Amino acid sequence: MLVLSAPSGTGKTTLAKNIIEEDEHISLSISCTTRSKRPNEIDGKYYFFKTREQFQKQIDNDEFLEYAEIFGEFYGTLKKQVLDKLKKGEDVLFDIDWQGHRQLSAIARSDVASVFLLPPSKEALLQRLKARNQDNSEIIQYRMERADEEISHWHEYDYIIINRDIKQSTEKLLSVLRAERLRKERRTGLNDFVASLIHEKFVKSKVV
Template sequence: MNKREGVLYILSGPSGVGKGTVCTQLRKQLLNLKYSVSATTRAPRAGETDGVNYFFKSKDKFEKMIQNNEFLEWANYVGNYYGTPYSYVQEQLKEGHDVILEIEVQGAMQVRERIGKDGVFIFLVPPNVAELKRRILERASETDESMNQRLKVMEKEMKLIQHYDYCVVNDDLLYACQQIEAIITAESCRVERNKIKYEQWL
């Protein structure tokens, strides 16, 4: 068997930094990159589709999935659950597909603890706090209270950047995606990911 296993990429960062927009653009540019759809208990935003953007679950259903250990990671973020179904990720990696997870920082730390160095962790940051606040306000789905709560959470999340492998500033969408593409290319060339090939040569 000449196929190498796929690589798991974890993209996270503060809420409102543009993780979803970056992932959408990456999926247009990298057709072989599989996107793992997360489950959540939050209400769909305008334009979001169940099974495409998220699997929208009731709180009871989500908690049953937690009890059954069906998530690679899960977190309660500002009153809502988010989680990554594990079976899909495992299947895609074994098939040799690279997979990208777009998740909150809490969830990324769970993945780091569970899989260690088997994943590549990318932290997406805004150019500055004022820009992040502007992006959140543009959603028109935040109260003053939830906005302040998100900003407090962001301060704690930024301190966790030391646990990531790479940092990408999302100031210009296309440039941020180019940087992530470069990371993916470099990681695919690592010797330890290509043992099957070089062992054949030897």
């Protein structure tokens, strides 16, 4: 499970999209949310859009791997969706905040690799939020005020990427993904391979 977190406007969604396009062995975990659907968003592709009553029922039924309230709306990851993918040997990318990261790490730390994305500056963050053209000035101001709180959790993550250039950041995140796949504890069948390698017989060359 690869977790990607960042303050709003840092480029997290674009980076996640790039990773999914670049690597066929990882897919995005689609979160449930109570927030309103934005233009061009498709239910079941970007999010599963729920009413607060539906979301609360899923909480009561223990259907979430993690969930959190962000900017007054709930977001959560369904257990079944993620576990089905992991059982098939697929990696799963999580676009979640520090609260979700803490919950995932608490229940499956050895299966989680986490990356925190930082903006190059507060000014750059503000300009990106404005350029998205998704929020009014009050919401942008609120997101800027929340940025410090989110950034304060950077030290809880395994890797840090400062997103000065989206192409370079994509390559860095791909490097993290590839390196994490090479960890010995994640290499299925590695113990058997090494054991067979050690016990493999070979013919000694004749000394000339």
